[in-house]
Amino acid sequence: MTKAGTTLTATQAPPPVVRLPRRRGIELALIVLAVVLSVYGYCAVGLARTGTVPPGAVGYGAGLGVLALCAHIAVRIRAPYADPLPLPIGVLLNGLGLVLIYRLDLETPHDQAAPTQLVWSTLGVGLFIAVVLVLRDHRVLQRYSYVCVVAALALLVLPILFPAVNGARIWIRIAGFSIQPGEFAKVLLAVFFAAYLAANRNALAYTGRRVWRMQLPTGRVLGPIVAIWLLSVGVLVLERDLGTSLLFFGLFVVLLYVATGRTGWIAVGLLLATLGAVAVGHLEPHVHGRIEDWLHPFATIDAGQGPNQVAQSLFAFAAGGILGTGLGLGHSVLIGFATKSDFILATAGEELGLAGLSAIFLLYALLVERGYRAGLALREPFGRLLAVGLASIVALQVFVIAGGVTGLIPLTGMAMPFLAQGGSSVVTNWAIVALLIRVSDSARSQYDGQVAP
Amino acid sequence: MSTYIKRASAFCVLLLVALLVNAARVQVVRAGDYDRNPANRRATIARYSQPRGDIVVDGRAVTGSVDTGEQLRYERRYLDGPLYAPVTGFASQLYGTTLLEHTSDGILSGTDSILSPLPLWNDVTRAQNPGGDVVTTLNADAQEAAFRGLDGRKGAVAAIEPATGRVLALVSSPSYDPSELSGNGEAVTSAWARLGHDPEKPMLDRAVRQTYPPGSTFKVVTAAAALDSGVITDLDEPTDSPDPYRLPGTTTRLTNETDGCADASLRTAFEWSCNTVFAKLGVDVGVRDMAATARAFGFNDDRLRVPFSVARSTFDTHVDDAQLALSSIGQYNTRATPLQMAMVAAAVANGGRLRLPYLVERSTRQGGETVAGSGVRPARQVMRPSTAVKLKELMTGVVDEGTGTNAAIPGALVGGKTGTAQHGVDNSGVPYAWFVSWARADDAMEPQVAVAVVVEDASANRRDISGGGVAAPIAKAVMEAVLGSS
Numbered sequence: 001m002t003k004a005g006t007t008l009t010a011t012q013a014p015p016p017v018v019r020l021p022r023r024r025g026i027e028l029a030l031i032v033l034a035v036v037l038s039v040y041g042y043c044a045v046g047l048a049r050t051g052t053v054p055p056g057a058v059g060y061g062a063g064l065g066v067l068a069l070c071a072h073i074a075v076r077i078r079a080p081y082a083d084p085l086p087l088p089i090g091v092l093l094n095g096l097g098l099v100l101i102y103r104l105d106l107e108t109p110h111d112q113a114a115p116t117q118l119v120w121s122t123l124g125v126g127l128f129i130a131v132v133l134v135l136r137d138h139r140v141l142q143r144y145s146y147v148c149v150v151a152a153l154a155l156l157v158l159p160i161l162f163p164a165v166n167g168a169r170i171w172i173r174i175a176g177f178s179i180q181p182g183e184f185a186k187v188l189l190a191v192f193f194a195a196y197l198a199a200n201r202n203a204l205a206y207t208g209r210r211v212w213r214m215q216l217p218t219g220r221v222l223g224p225i226v227a228i229w230l231l232s233v234g235v236l237v238l239e240r241d242l243g244t245s246l247l248f249f250g251l252f253v254v255l256l257y258v259a260t261g262r263t264g265w266i267a268v269g270l271l272l273a274t275l276g277a278v279a280v281g282h283l284e285p286h287v288h289g290r291i292e293d294w295l296h297p298f299a300t301i302d303a304g305q306g307p308n309q310v311a312q313s314l315f316a317f318a319a320g321g322i323l324g325t326g327l328g329l330g331h332s333v334l335i336g337f338a339t340k341s342d343f344i345l346a347t348a349g350e351e352l353g354l355a356g357l358s359a360i361f362l363l364y365a366l367l368v369e370r371g372y373r374a375g376l377a378l379r380e381p382f383g384r385l386l387a388v389g390l391a392s393i394v395a396l397q398v399f400v401i402a403g404g405v406t407g408l409i410p411l412t413g414m415a416m417p418f419l420a421q422g423g424s425s426v427v428t429n430w431a432i433v434a435l436l437i438r439v440s441d442s443a444r445s446q447y448d449g450q451v452a453p
Numbered sequence: 454m455s456t457y458i459k460r461a462s463a464f465c466v467l468l469l470v471a472l473l474v475n476a477a478r479v480q481v482v483r484a485g486d487y488d489r490n491p492a493n494r495r496a497t498i499a500r501y502s503q504p505r506g507d508i509v510v511d512g513r514a515v516t517g518s519v520d521t522g523e524q525l526r527y528e529r530r531y532l533d534g535p536l537y538a539p540v541t542g543f544a545s546q547l548y549g550t551t552l553l554e555h556t557s558d559g560i561l562s563g564t565d566s567i568l569s570p571l572p573l574w575n576d577v578t579r580a581q582n583p584g585g586d587v588v589t590t591l592n593a594d595a596q597e598a599a600f601r602g603l604d605g606r607k608g609a610v611a612a613i614e615p616a617t618g619r620v621l622a623l624v625s626s627p628s629y630d631p632s633e634l635s636g637n638g639e640a641v642t643s644a645w646a647r648l649g650h651d652p653e654k655p656m657l658d659r660a661v662r663q664t665y666p667p668g669s670t671f672k673v674v675t676a677a678a679a680l681d682s683g684v685i686t687d688l689d690e691p692t693d694s695p696d697p698y699r700l701p702g703t704t705t706r707l708t709n710e711t712d713g714c715a716d717a718s719l720r721t722a723f724e725w726s727c728n729t730v731f732a733k734l735g736v737d738v739g740v741r742d743m744a745a746t747a748r749a750f751g752f753n754d755d756r757l758r759v760p761f762s763v764a765r766s767t768f769d770t771h772v773d774d775a776q777l778a779l780s781s782i783g784q785y786n787t788r789a790t791p792l793q794m795a796m797v798a799a800a801v802a803n804g805g806r807l808r809l810p811y812l813v814e815r816s817t818r819q820g821g822e823t824v825a826g827s828g829v830r831p832a833r834q835v836m837r838p839s840t841a842v843k844l845k846e847l848m849t850g851v852v853d854e855g856t857g858t859n860a861a862i863p864g865a866l867v868g869g870k871t872g873t874a875q876h877g878v879d880n881s882g883v884p885y886a887w888f889v890s891w892a893r894a895d896d897a898m899e900p901q902v903a904v905a906v907v908v909e910d911a912s913a914n915r916r917d918i919s920g921g922g923v924a925a926p927i928a929k930a931v932m933e934a935v936l937g938s939s
Contacts, residue, residue, distance in 0.1 A: 261457045315487050406475050
């Protein structure tokens with residue numbers, strides 16, 4: 001803690017008083033840019049496919065623009081100091097996602113996903129506005145941490161009662177809509193972890209017995225959180241939602257490390273993760289197959305069964321090369337099942353190329369960085385942990401699914417934030433951005449008129 | 454806590470770098486391998502994403518493309534499919550390409566870099582060249598005359614312009630419609646199975662891919678060897694040959710279909726197709742000179758391309774005298790494609806100089822701009838010019854007063870040679886009827902066409918089969934078509 005101590009002292013030194021710029025104008029300009037880029041993409045698809053600007057371009061642009069504008073106004077009213085970047089990044093990624101899904105819809109005339117995705121995006125932005133307007137102070141959430149964890153576990157358990165879809169029990173279907181409750185559980189669990197660790201971080205770091213060079217925390221403190229974590233991961237393994245269980249694992253380890261500063265936890269976490277992965281990889285045929293596909297993506301070709309999804313995905317990325325084939329001109333639809341959801345990045349990679357893909361990665365990185373920055377700027381542990389947790393969720397999601405479809409790690413089904421088809425995912429990610437806006441507003445407003453950060 | 458947040462963010466940076474490096478690996482470093490993987494359908498999709506260029510006969514495209522609206526968008530169509538199938542071959546989404554569709558695939562599909570306006574231009578723009586056209590040397594009238602002449606009977610016709618080597622007609626019968634194989638649906642697979650199992654072998658290109666015993670038409674080669682080597686100096690001098698002729702070293706007696714072959718002159722023997730005379734001539738010339746002449750005509754050469762490959766015509770060089778005697782009358786192991794026999798006639802007609810046959814006149818961009826001309830192939834002196842003059846005389850004699858009178862054309866000088874080839878175990882098969890010939894219109898400087906016809910007429914009465922009766926009228930029709938259109 002010596003290092004953290006010195007940092008604290010440094011920030012407490014008396015600096016000159018400054019007035020922070022609010023930067024809402026920059027946000028508005030970036031939002032306009034994001035909407036223009038999305039509409040441009042939409043037109044590019046139409047021009048490439050039919051030679052004409054698609055008739056829905058004006059409606060699409062107006063819809064996206066109005067949504068983004070409402071969100072912007074909500075931020076102006078209730079979070080004037082908020083970071084100007086997360087909202088435009090959300091708008092751009094969501095808009096690009098809609099363009100990609102619309103583009104893939106052209107290949108599957110009997111399965112139109114873009115309209116549904118647009119409805120969900122509207123709901124997501126609605127939730128964003130609601131959170132920004134209603135939640136005046138993120139510290140309120142700390143009080144509801146146990147409500148959050150109960151709700152999260154309930155949401156995780158709920159799909160077990162519903163039939164499996166494509167081998168995973170992670171969906172519930174109500175009135176024609178299918179919802180993936182595990183997505184919402186991410187945010188709730190992040191709130192709980194942040195609240196619990198913020199409250200107990202000293203006990204976790206300094207109490208308990210000492211074994212050799214490791215300071216073990218008391219079971220009374222560590223017990224509940226480990227139990228909840230194991231419970232959620234266990235449920236996910238039952239539901240075969242490996243991506244999300246990996247995400248929860250990573251989230252837990254990162255927050256535990258940030259809260260206690262003990263490298264030992266990371267070691268233990270990695271050890272457990274490795275043991276778990278090896279065990280699941282050997283025992284679970286589904287996971288075993290995924291690992292085999294990762295190690296030998298072309299094995300099915302050699303066996304004469306044609307390319308599997310990972311191979312098709314690699315073909316799509318390769319076809320894109322550096323500059324891409326251009327929107328609407330690729331053939332990523334060859335991937336087949338889950339092109340619009342898990343494999344949406346392959347379409348981006350093929351049609352926008354390495355250049356476009358890198359730009360998308362950097363957008364996510366920027367979003368994550370703004371989250372971490374808000375965490376650093378805040379003074380109280382709950383807000384810090386919450387910001388780090390939310391940013392880590394985005395980072396881990398992107399890494400797990402992007403790494404999976406590009407062959408870096410074994411494939412685990414997971415939605416690319418904002419880009420992929422999936423209502424629950426879009427809504428959840430808008431909630432994450434809303435909370436980041438709220439946290440960053442607190443982080444920056446606390447200095448306003450007082451001291452420089 | 455700030456330190457740990459920074460470390461955690463450093464970890465995120467690490468993840469990002471891993472993603473970017475891996476993306477670069479997949480999209481740049483390994484991209485070529487993935488693009489070339491045969492399981493990657495993108496190349497196939499690109500290939501069929503635009504209409505294929507056309508194969509042109511006499512200024513008219515005999516091919517076309519239809520937009521199916523499917524993933525593999527354009528399918529090949531053939532106008533007069535069965536007529537031109539021995540030239541075009543097929544271009545199938547399932548079974549690949551054959552013949553001209555195969556050898557000119559780069560031009561037709563637009564992938565040949567010769568079609569690019571600038572080098573490397575397409576690599577930068579990712580544009581695909583439109584398919585180019587392939588202009589053939591075929592003469593539509595001759596092709597149709599040959600096809601109509603065969604009238605569904607098993608057989609083949611090849612016609613060449615002697616002075617240039619341009620292939621004027623290439624017909625195989627029975628034929629098939631390559632359109633049936635173009636797409637990728639169930640109809641295509643069943644058509645493929647049906648055509649493949651058809652005992653008539655409609656997909657076999659008999660004009661270039663099937664060899665037959667040439668029978669008496671090979672006597673042109675034997676006569677050329679005899680004249681060139683000096684074994685015969687005077688066409689009308691008696692040849693001192695017995696009838697029947699006992700094959701050297703055996704008790705087998707060779708006989709003739711007609712009388713008057715004993716001691717006949719070369720002219721008489723040629724006009725009446727005396728087996729005994731030519732069997733003995735072959736032995737007199739010797740295997741070395743016989744083989745040399747045969748090789749000069751194109752036998753024993755498996756590198757002939759027109760531009761697709763032509764089956765090797767054979768003249769066995771490891772033979773004893775009895776076998777050489779039989780080889781010299783186009784039996785034993787002597788085998789020839791119809792195109793090879795057309796080359797034999799063409800060499801005679803062209804004063805002993807053989808132009809290798811070719812089928813592609815030029816390749817053009819879409820719109821007609823020539824990107825590659827095929828041009829005339831180099832000539833090869835097959836026999837002495839004086840020998841060619843004598844052979845022409847012999848061949849015109851066959852048509853004027855010999856076995857080939859059915860090929861005579863008013864207003865033209867026609868030379869020919871009939872053949873009836875025995876085949877099968879103990880010659881039990883129905884013989885093949887052959888006719889090779891050339892023709893020169895009276896007002897022309899040199900012969901305009903050389904043609905070879907073979908008919909495997911299984912339905913005809915065995916006695917009726919003779920080159921003069923069955924094959925000569927077809928050859929005549931083809932020659933008339935060429936003379937009429939030139």
